[in-house]
Amino acid sequence: SQELEQSPQSLIVQEGKNLTINCTSSKTLYGLYWYKQKYGEGLIFLMMLQKGGEEKSHEKITAKLDEKKQQSSLHITASQPSHAGIYLCGAVPGGSNYKLTFGKGTLLTVNP
């Protein structure tokens, strides 16, 4: 089965700082999804990447999928307390779209 490794597991930053979260797979990623979860709550969809080299941005969050489609990064510029939460990457293994597997998540704390 496809396994997704996220790093770091947790991150504490000062408000205003930039940060990057990585998601790495041993297999080619066919559809890479980023979600955000506030502690104990449901997951909110952020972005989906499908093509090698693809990059998407929404407000201060940018996600990229590398050319080989085995690693994705999520970059937050000028972090704010509202960015705090758990970020999870999810991927569809082997070109099938019936099963979405998730990494274990990165816990982000933003100190004011």
Added chain:
Amino acid sequence: EAQVTQNPRYLITVTGKKLTVTCSQNMNHEYMSWYRQDPGLGLRQIYYSMNVEVTDKGDVPEGYKVSRKEKRNFPLILESPSPNQTSLYFCASSPWVTGTGANVLTFGAGSRLTVL
């Protein structure tokens, strides 16, 4: 409002007492799925359904049952709950766009289950 609704949101029960967590979506989605989330283990898929009457096992199906008699509902059944099923459960749905790799899930708010 388009949403996935789970009930109950919180439940404390005892070992062996059958329970059902309901899940309903109002988006006419084909695909529905159940996940459990545990510290250090992340989000793991229990069961999923591609359509009415079509279900399949995820990564951790032991101890769970599901049914998909109607498109909008996908209940999770614990016939004889045990303490290792104490977890945070999420239901999710998707329009399931075939062949594109696109399967954006909409998640419910979660159901926190404690089995004593």
